[in-house]
Structures are given as structure tokens and as C-alpha cells.
Amino acid sequence: MVAASVSALSARDPALAGHAARVTDLAARLAAWLAWDDASLYSIYVGAPLHDIGKVAVSTAILRKPGPLDERELAEIRTHPTAGAKLIGPLGHADEALPFVLYHHERWDGAGYPTGRRGPEIPEGARILSIADAFDAMTSTRPYRRALPVERALSEIERCAGTQFDPAMAHAFLEAWDAGALEPATAWTTLRVSRASA
Numbered sequence: 001m002v003a004a005s006v007s008a009l010s011a012r013d014p015a016l017a018g019h020a021a022r023v024t025d026l027a028a029r030l031a032a033w034l035a036w037d038d039a040s041l042y043s044i045y046v047g048a049p050l051h052d053i054g055k056v057a058v059s060t061a062i063l064r065k066p067g068p069l070d071e072r073e074l075a076e077i078r079t080h081p082t083a084g085a086k087l088i089g090p091l092g093h094a095d096e097a098l099p100f101v102l103y104h105h106e107r108w109d110g111a112g113y114p115t116g117r118r119g120p121e122i123p124e125g126a127r128i129l130s131i132a133d134a135f136d137a138m139t140s141t142r143p144y145r146r147a148l149p150v151e152r153a154l155s156e157i158e159r160c161a162g163t164q165f166d167p168a169m170a171h172a173f174l175e176a177w178d179a180g181a182l183e184p185a186t187a188w189t190t191l192r193v194s195r196a197s198a
Helices: 002-012 015-033 038-050 053-057 069-076 079-087 096-104 124-138 151-158 167-178 189-196
Strands: none
Touching: 002 151, 015 053, 038 096, 053 079, 069 167, 079 096, 079 124, 079 167, 096 124, 124 151, 124 167
């Protein structure tokens, strides 16, 4: 069911399939670094691939727009967590997936959406996912902008700790990155070494 749902979304916007896979991997690596138990890790593998499933209800023109979104378009994009929560209801394992789908755009300071939850009111899975989601979004090329350098994205995670992100999880992300625990097999190793020696 998870794979079928992700396939339906990637048909609307092919970039989202790669994004879902990278975010799931990054969130699972961070959870493992934080020594989450097996049941909690399993919830990431169920819920994280579906976090953007509500975008099937968003106009393809908006998803693929090669420029910044206007206020009306942003409002439509911001419906995707609620739309996703409705979509996954009939799926198996909906209980495990719901926090990732509904709350991954909430912010630690309460300024997120769709519910305005703040701090520990946000489920832990959604807090970890929001960091992985933001990091991948920043370091991926989008129709309207180039990817940011990894070092700049890491600086943004640090800057937004305590406002956008759970500060403890944001700092754990940076520590895990510097230890090499979050890296897939990429050329990012030299960057990690340069950060550690800075």
C-alpha cells in the first residue's frame, strides 16, 4: 500500500519520489543515531514515505511551477498535510503514518501548519521528519531554484533550532552529520571532515 501510494504521487511530480526516499533514509538514520527502538523506527519506514501524499490533491501546475508561488498557490500547497491525513485513513498502518503526514510542517515555535502545534505537542516522528524534509528540500534543485550547498543547509538547521525545529533534534542532526552517521554513499565525506576541523 505504501509503495502504491508513493507511485501515485510520483506520477504527478516525479521529483517527489526521490524526495520521499531520501527523507525517509535521512529520518531513519537520525532516529537510529538517537537510539529509537524498533517499533519507532518501523513507524518511520511506514509514515515518512507518505509524508507528502496529500500533494496528489494539489494542482500539477502548482507542483511543477518554475518560479515562486503566490499567496493563493501557497494556500493550496498548505492543504496537503490535511488532505494526506484523509487519504491515508483507509490504508493499513494509518495510525503509524498519521503523525508524519499531518504534522511534518508544524514548527517548534507554533508558527507552522495545519494545526499550529508547538514544542512537545508535535509528535516526535514529525519533529524528526521536519528536519530531514527541510534538509533535503534545501539541498535539492527545484523548478524555481538551485540546490543550496550542503554547508549552508547545515547552517540553516542550526539557525532554526528552537524556532522551526526541536532544538535537541536539530543539534543531534548536526552531531550525527559530523560523525558521518547521516551520509548515504556520496561525496559529502570531505565536507564532513572540513566541518569537524573548523
